[in-house]
Amino acid sequence: MSTSAHPSAGAPAAGSTVTDRLVAANARYAASFGDPGRDARPALGVAVVACMDARLDLHAALGLELGDCHTVRNAGGVVTDDVIRSLTISQRALGTRSVVLIHHTGCGLESLTEEFRHELEMEVGQRPAWAVEAFRDVDQDVRQSMRRVRTSPFLLHTDDVRGFVFDVTTGLLREIDPAADPAAGPATGPAADPAADPA
Numbered sequence: 001m002s003t004s005a006h007p008s009a010g011a012p013a014a015g016s017t018v019t020d021r022l023v024a025a026n027a028r029y030a031a032s033f034g035d036p037g038r039d040a041r042p043a044l045g046v047a048v049v050a051c052m053d054a055r056l057d058l059h060a061a062l063g064l065e066l067g068d069c070h071t072v073r074n075a076g077g078v079v080t081d082d083v084i085r086s087l088t089i090s091q092r093a094l095g096t097r098s099v100v101l102i103h104h105t106g107c108g109l110e111s112l113t114e115e116f117r118h119e120l121e122m123e124v125g126q127r128p129a130w131a132v133e134a135f136r137d138v139d140q141d142v143r144q145s146m147r148r149v150r151t152s153p154f155l156l157h158t159d160d161v162r163g164f165v166f167d168v169t170t171g172l173l174r175e176i177d178p179a180a181d182p183a184a185g186p187a188t189g190p191a192a193d194p195a196a197d198p199a
Contacts (some may be wrong), residue, residue, distance in 0.1 A: 036066075040068045042067065043065075043068050046096055047100070047104065048062070048070065048072070049071075049087070049102070050072075056166060061171060070086075070090045076134075076135070078109075084149075096157075098161075100163075101163045101164065103163075109133060110136060113132070118132070143162075146163045170175070
């Protein structure tokens with residue numbers, strides 16, 4: 001069964017896998033590749049945190065070129081402890097100063113609950129240490145992620161943190177006003193949010 005939206009062009013050859021197709025594509029890419037000599041430090045000094053959803057083409061949507069930014073992607077685009085780890089390294093070791101957070105409409109996390117972790121525990125006999133980070137209000141979840149970045153003690157730069165919701169039907173970003181966050185105040189990181197408590 002093909003995983004491509006265009007079976008005639010994208011389906012792996014008989015007996016091969018999707019990974020085989022990707023490796024073959026890399027060989028073609030490398031054949032004409034030349035070291036551009038770019039610095040590892042992002043040219044625009046920005047880190048973008050976004051959902052892993054396959055419909056989000058961040059570079060195209062934001063007008064970015066290779067080398068412009070750091071991109072950190074996960075399920076939901078939520079700011080977790082591991083995202084803070086990446087942002088801390090991005091800022092302290094590689095010089096980024098701005099953080100852009102992008103959630104999107106129609107996110108799969110809106111259809112899940114923390115019960116997902118319980119179901120996994122029943123299936124495999126071990127409870128995941130991580131939280132699902134499911135949500136019902138995408139705007140409020142963006143605000144929560146902005147708050148987690150702004151209150152992290154590990155980040156050097158928290159003055160330029162902005163959050164958006166990407167509309168998967170129009171391609172437009174809608175900025176979220178952090179001032180409308182009723183929970184702003186004492187949070188100190190992912191563990192301070194009830195939804196993030198893995199217990």
